[in-house]
Amino acid sequence: MSEVNEQMMPPKVVLPKLEKNLYEARAIKSFLLTAMVWGLVILASIPLFSVIYMLIVEGGARLDWEAITALPPAGFETGGGFGNAIVGTLVMVGIASAISIPVGVLAAVYLSILEPQSKLATTSRFLAKVLTGFPSILAGVFVYAILVITTKTYSAWAGGVALAVLMLPTVTLAAEEAMRQVPQRMRDAAFGMGCTRTQVIFKVILPTGMPGILTGVILAVAGAAGESAPLLFTALFSNYYMAELAEPTASLSILIYNFSGMPFENQIELAWAASLALVVMVLFFNILARIVGRSKF
Structure with missing residues (x-):
């Protein structure tokens, strides 16, 4: 009986012993490419870490x-400081967010859900992509011609609108892509349950795509916080705390620009401190975007 069982069992397969040959052409190529990539990473990191240091x-x-x-x-x-510049930066970024986020998300709903293949959607999508590479100083000139000349004063409103112009394409494209990533079967299931299109948008698509939408929003906010060129034409600068929105307003980027060119040691030191504060602020928003992007709602 044992002989029969042995005959029915499959023959044992002896696998060859796999060993890595360091002198093989593929291994040498892999080693050289890996070393080259690491070298480029280190080379690119030197300016970054030197600036941070x-x-x-x-x-x-x-x-x-x-x-x-x-x-x-x-x-x-x-002595002195830049408290008014921190407040001015936060206020203008807040104004820009209040304008660009609702408009950008609604535009993304139209581009990705309502009429994704229409001529208007195609044109708007193309213009949004073009605006992502739009020179920021031109946004300042545009708002200067529209608001500053009309109101005859530099203001936080004008600065916020200029930053909103720069934030809007990023928010729109990020929100559109996040909504496109929502599985079609989730939409079909919602429609099959009798939901209207409005309910599908606000109950299914927006909550599911929220991490991607928030990531785009936070990255747009981080980019706007470090802008200086558009604020030169719109908010200008002020040495005092902001009393109202319709007056020249200080910002960290303009303060750094002004103080770094002064021949006084105290102002130069404050420019370094303001640069560190601005970098920490932008870094915070970028880390927050990473955390939100990985979270699930």
């Missing part, structure tokens, strides 16, 4: 509570 050393020495709360000093004064 300089910001921490030069700006960290001056970044304290007085610097983030006090007003900018005059030429020969010591």
